[in-house]
Amino acid sequence: MGRSLRVEADGGSRGNPGVAGYGALVRDPGSGEVLVELAAPLGTASNNVAEYRGMLAGLRAARTIDPSADVEVGMDSKLVVEQMSGRWKIKHPDMRELARQGRDLVAEITAAGGSVEFVWMPRDANAHADALSNRGMDGEELEEWREQSGADHAPRRDTEQAPTRPRAGREEATRIVLVCRGGTEQSERAAERVAALVDDADVRVVTADPTRDAGTGETVAERLAVTPRADADWDEPSEGETHEELTTRVVTAWERVVADGRTAVIACHRTPILVVLAHVLGLPRERMRRLAVDPGSLTALEVRPDGEVLVAFTNRT
Incomplete structure (x- = not known):
């Protein structure tokens, strides 16, 4: 007990x-x-x-x-x-x-x-x-x-479940690659490009919807030899969802990925990718759609230990 x-x-x-x-x-x-x-x-x-x-x-x-x-x-x-x-x-x-x-x-x-x-x-x-x-x-x-006085063991850190924010003292930037879902050939090319970018053994792959994004997310995950995880907050806009609701949902998902502190690959629809870019770049809604995000393309970001986000590249095919 x-x-x-x-x-x-x-x-x-x-x-x-x-x-x-x-x-x-x-x-x-x-x-x-x-x-x-x-x-x-x-x-x-x-x-x-x-x-x-x-x-x-x-x-x-x-x-x-x-x-x-x-x-x-x-x-x-x-x-x-x-x-x-x-x-x-x-x-x-x-x-x-x-x-x-x-x-x-x-x-x-x-x-x-x-x-x-x-x-x-x-x-x-x-x-x-x-x-x-x-x-x-x-x-x-x-x-x-803090250790409890008289406790017979100190708290152990959990390496399986992600903490809720970037781990204190993290010395390296967290790399996040957003992959816009595409067809079979586009997904295979994307998987090869991701594998060339990601050499971190501690990598996670997240797919927005297992039914729609499986072709891209599972292809990337198989190439990296990891099991993909589903997170519905990365899904495309739902019927009746306002832009504000969409932004809150996607930014919440983004914060979870950043908090994990590991290299992450996210396979999702183009709209969540645009929302993330608008969020980190401070773009208003009307300019968000000026960014090109093609099927099967890669967008890479780095989150530094101080929280600053750098966009390494966008729409790489």
Whole structure:
């Protein structure tokens, strides 16, 4: 049986959507000792997305400390608490994906013999996490781990599940290659070009939709000898989706890839690629479409340790 842990999490957005950040901590409920403090900016996101991201960061940290822990997650967001408890429906696609990630974490902890319970707490009782989320909105990144006094083991870092922001102290730029999906021949050529660019053994391949993007994503993944992962936030615009909603969704996906810290190859429709380029270059919506992104083309970006993003090239065929 694992130990008892308490996660306290919060998130905020100045503008909703606007400048967003999250904060989370894990404490020993018996002694009150704080074991982990986390905070990170999220770029432009909604308040609800930030709340979810704080919850995910806290749960991952608790799992890292003890994968079989009995975890209580306290938040002042009734939306997140009720949705994660299964009492409220989840309609927004951003929330569905984040909730899915949360359920996966809960399932992992439960499978290891632990448990997870979500509880609502008044805002003033969540002041510590709220202060951390404000530090995130101010652009600060914090990942501070402390050993519990008398603990028989220190927290172990999880190498399988990505952290929620770039790892502190990363000394090399993170390379991200965006591949515009194409036909069979275009996908094969793209896979060869990606293989020539990527010599990092620790590489991940993400495909937006397994049914539509499989031809490109799976071809690239097979060439790199890795298993592709699906992330619906990289999908093309859905019917009725506004540009603002699309941008929030894709930027959220971009932030997750950057946070992973590994070389990444994303196979997706051209529109998400345009959104990423517009985001990192500060282009207004009306100029975004002036960028050429052809089927099977490659767009490469590098994210430096200080967060600066460099566009190495675009539309390479």
